[in-house]
Every structure is written in structure tokens, then in C-alpha cells.
Amino acid sequence: LLYESALSRELQQEEKAYKLEYYLLAKDGFLVATHPSVKNIINVTTEQLKGIYSGSIKNWQELGGPDAKIVVLDIPKEVAENLLRKYYLGQDLKISSEAVVLRRESELIAAIQNTPYSIGAFSLAYAISHKLPVNHLSLNGVEPSLENIKNNKYPMVIPIGITIKKTPAKSVKEFVNYAMSQAGKEELAKHNFVVFTQKK
Template identity: 50%
Template structure:
């Protein structure tokens, strides 16, 4: 398989925490030493598939709390973000899976935040294909269907963009559609969801799976596919017709700082819930 990776600028060896390239928030003032009114930064880490919800929430919080600052420490895997929290490197971790018993050291707490539908989409060059069945999707990922014309689309080779087997997107694809069939060796494996999205947008005739909310928030010009005739939307999730969804949660210390607690209170407030709904997430009841 072809593997696309990014150069790690700052290494942090904690389970799956694959990068520690600190990304400062876009707040006009970020340095509490230069501005005594600015709060110490709240440090966050999350899986690449859950960082979108963190950015939505932090940007909205800062809009009404201009002294608040955030520092994104990692966009790796959920396991790495949780390890960073337990080691005191960050204040909040986001995860695309529920906290496992073996991950709980008794000093942290987990709360489910929202569901995020996983969609299968193609580059907008794929005309004439709006729906695929389970068998067709399995055949695409297995390399048995290799040209879009076999599905009523253009006469062009299909390029499968995929995620590693231990990532939530691939696990969900296998659970609901792919089963245990081997993925074609011609697939391009991308370590982060953002890399897959960027590659899909710039690569004609490609196909991949990623966040519906991200697609809606950024108004991506991609071709979102129906699966077995079912569109990936909130209504079909609610009525049980579309089940491929990620469960996003937040984890923080049981005794957080006051700044962290204020942000957490906002996240789970009616205002935070409405914000998530407006951005395409399905807030957890």
C-alpha cells in the first residue's frame, strides 16, 4: 500500500500521540505574560477525527470570552490524547471512542459530547454516481471494481483513499459495510482525516470516508454518496436507517482548573448544544 505521512516536527512518545506540533488559537492575544488580563491557555489534545468539534467550540467560546486562549497540542489518535491528559500535558482530551476501563486512572472523567456521521464521498469529478450498495462499496475497497464506468460513472480509474486499520473511520466502514475483506493494495493510506479530505478534494476520481460535520462546516465541494439508497443525514440517523456514526466525547481531570471548568460548562450548556446542532453534529442527550 502507498502510505502518505507527515513529518513530525516535535516528537511526543505517549501511546498513539503522533504529533505534538503546538497550534496556537487564532485569538488576537495569546500570551498571558504580555497581557496580564489574558487567561493561561487551556491545552487540548484530540484525535484527528474529533479535533473539528474542539475547534468549533473553542472559537465560539473565545468570541464571548476574549481573554480565553487555547493551545492545540496534538491531532493524533484518541489513545494518545487520553495519555497526554493523564500525564498532565493537556487539560482536555477529545476522543472518537468511549473511555475504556483500562484508560481510566480514576482521576479523569469522560462525557459523551455528540455523534458525527461518517460519510463516503468522492471527488466532484465522479459524475453520475450518487448511490452505492454494500456489495459495490466492498468491491471498490477490495479492488474488484476499479473503474467508475462499472457504476454508471465516467471511464476513469477509481482511487481509494483509506485510513489505517486502527482508526475509527476504518473500523466503522468494516463494521457496517466492508466486513473483513482485504483492502486493495492500490489504496492510498492517510494517517490523518484532514490529509484524506485534502487529498480527496485535489485528486480526481478518488473516494474516501470522513466526517459529515466537517463537510458541512467547510462546505466541501464533494459528492456525498447515499449508501444502499440512504442519505447520510440527521433524519436517517434518528430513524435508524443510517447507522455509521462516530461517538465524540471529552475527557478532563476530575479537579480541573477554574478556566477549564468554565469552558466545560459552556460546552455542555444549551448554547453549546445549539452550536453543535447548527454545525451538523448530533449532540448527545
């Protein structure tokens, strides 16, 4: 742990003992999206999302969409599934054995654009910045927007921060100073992250 790195979560209590400092730079929304072939569905509830991921809801027609089998795209239990489980799926939900498990988020992003009737979850900032041709789903009526992240209405967010040693190298300190500066915040905002200035 004694190194500088980007971190998509805040430091855990035991990690703070390693003489690390954490700087929260921004937050990214975690988006649930579908391939554009999934017409007429713009919102899903918690129960519907549980049904989709568990496999008890198998066809988009059950939710008012097209008559087509739902293709669930998933990645291993890392940030992605942990966020979905924390806010919507619950820790004990068994993911459908028919879900297509991909190794990393970049593979899921490619798959959702190329797989009709698919659903998956990934970075909102990436989706906006790259103008991905996917449908952004509201969850329980809350739209995944930068404004809703800013006002804490959209719960699924990923903190983007930097951990450094308390006595960092000069170049590392200079980078952190830039990242925390107005110019650094503007650069993050250009890529559709919600920026913050607090030091944790």
C-alpha cells in the first residue's frame, strides 16, 4: 500500500495506518444502460433490476419493451457489482447463470454497444464523454445525470481520488497540487466528472 495511485474508493480505516493521505478529486456516476435495441424502457425499479440480474425476468416484453430475451452483461465482483449490490440488488442475490461475465469494464462497454437487447453497468462519465449510443436508464425514477450526482439524488457514485504518502516525492506533490487546482478541476469537468475540492 505504500505507493501513490488513483483510487476509486475512499481509504479504509486499516489503510490509514500506513501513513497515506487521500485526496477526493471527483465523483463519477455508475450508469445502468441498455443497447439501443431496447425500446420504450427508460426507467427500472429496484425489484425489476433484481429480476433482470437474477434471471427471473427474462424478456424485455415483461417490462414493456420488445419481445426479446434479456442479455445481462456483468463483470467480476469489483466496484461494479459491489455498487449494484449495495444500492439495488442486495448482497445475497444470485446473479443468473446465463449472465455474460466479462473480465473488465472496457470489455463490457464494447459488448453493450455490439450486443442487441443487452444491459450492463459502467462509468457515466465515459458514456457521456464518448457519446456512446446506449440507453441511459433511470433507477426508481432518478435519472443518472451530473446534476443528480451533484445534489446527491443519484446514489450510485464512484469516488475518484489519489492516495499518496504523507512525505511524497516532489513530482507527486506537484501533480496533486495540479489535480486539486482550478485548472485540474476544469480538466476533470471536461471529461464529465463531478469535481470536489475537499481533502479527506
